[in-house]
Amino acid sequence: MENVIEVRDLEKSFQNQLALKKVSFQVKKGETIGFLGPSGSGKTTTIKILTAQLHATAGEVKVFGEPIAKLKDPTYMKRIGILTDNSGLYERLSIYDNLALYCDLYEVEKKRIAEVLATVNLIEESQKIVQKLSKGMKQRVTLARAMLHQPELLFLDEPTSALDPVNTMHIHQGLKKLNQEGTTIFLTTHDMQEAETICDRVAFLHNGEVSLMDTPENIKTQQSTSSISLLLRDNRKVVVQKDEAGAKEIYNYMKVGEIVSIHSDEPTLGDVFVKLTGRKLL
Numbered sequence: 001m002e003n004v005i006e007v008r009d010l011e012k013s014f015q016n017q018l019a020l021k022k023v024s025f026q027v028k029k030g031e032t033i034g035f036l037g038p039s040g041s042g043k044t045t046t047i048k049i050l051t052a053q054l055h056a057t058a059g060e061v062k063v064f065g066e067p068i069a070k071l072k073d074p075t076y077m078k079r080i081g082i083l084t085d086n087s088g089l090y091e092r093l094s095i096y097d098n099l100a101l102y103c104d105l106y107e108v109e110k111k112r113i114a115e116v117l118a119t120v121n122l123i124e125e126s127q128k129i130v131q132k133l134s135k136g137m138k139q140r141v142t143l144a145r146a147m148l149h150q151p152e153l154l155f156l157d158e159p160t161s162a163l164d165p166v167n168t169m170h171i172h173q174g175l176k177k178l179n180q181e182g183t184t185i186f187l188t189t190h191d192m193q194e195a196e197t198i199c200d201r202v203a204f205l206h207n208g209e210v211s212l213m214d215t216p217e218n219i220k221t222q223q224s225t226s227s228i229s230l231l232l233r234d235n236r237k238v239v240v241q242k243d244e245a246g247a248k249e250i251y252n253y254m255k256v257g258e259i260v261s262i263h264s265d266e267p268t269l270g271d272v273f274v275k276l277t278g279r280k281l282l
């Protein structure tokens with residue numbers, strides 16, 4: 001399948017300090033990719049380089065098969081959507097009027113505004129002035145703006161960092177729908193739950209280096225232990241191995257109705273991250 005993003009040996013230094021070190025990866029058309037890393041690991045720097053807001057110090061970065069300098073060209077700008085910290089919203093206008101302006105810019109019909117506002121759970125607030133919105137509401141308006149023109153490629157820097165669980169769920173559903181309709185999504189997050197919920201593949205970023213990139217399932221199963229935990233009716237916790245003896249033990253408990261719950265001892269993405277890097281995600 002066609003690569004939408006190709007990055008080879010990307011490096012970025014700030015005042016002789018390397019923030020990204022030989023980062024290489026590809027993103028295929030239709031994927032949702034998550035860059036997962038703690039504060040200061042280089043997530044924002046990566047997304048800013050990919051969206052031509054920062055220059056790379058070294059390496060090769062291509063988007064849609066072209067060097068990123070081309071992204072400044074209006075025809076390319078229409079193919080991508082960006083959510084970063086600099087919101088680009090007009091503070092004195094209402095939510096609706098902000099989106100209407102971007103509809104004109106992107107040549108999108110105004111009826112699309114209601115669709116994106118439903119996705120970010122802001123239909124009721126559409127006439128509110130941006131200046132008076134909370135941080136989380138502004139983040140949702142910015143996200144609505146980024147997805148307004150159904151871009152081929154959407155970049156999201158920590159899209160749900162200021163949101164409560166209900167709105168986070170709305171956004172995740174909206175992003176999944178957008179992805180099913182054909183948008184490739186590149187996002188950064190330090191929320192491993194978010195990465196597991198919406199990403200096809202995740203990359204672990206640590207001190208400016210990608211230490212692992214794979215599907216959440218592969219990452220967890222490759223690092224999983226060979227044991228299964230049982231909770232018995234007398235509140236005892238029993239750990240058995242995933243072998244014939246373990247199967248017999250489970251059978252024996254099950255036969256007499258002793259088992260309350262069974263689960264395999266799989267690590268979370270956060271556990272694997274700590275194991276590989278020695279650092280927590282938050």
Ligand SMILES: Nc1ncnc2c1ncn2[C@@H]1O[C@H](COP(=O)(O)OP(=O)(O)OP(=O)(O)O)[C@@H](O)[C@H]1O
Nearest residue numbers: 014015019037038039040041042043044045046190
């Ligand atoms: N403009 C800048 N000037 C100097 N150093 C910078 C600049 N921008 C980023 N850095 C440094 O580069 C490193 C990576 O920063 P970056 O903002 O990419 O991290 P991040 O993973 O996005 O963190 P967070 O989750 O806190 O947003 C950090 O050490 C940071 O201090």
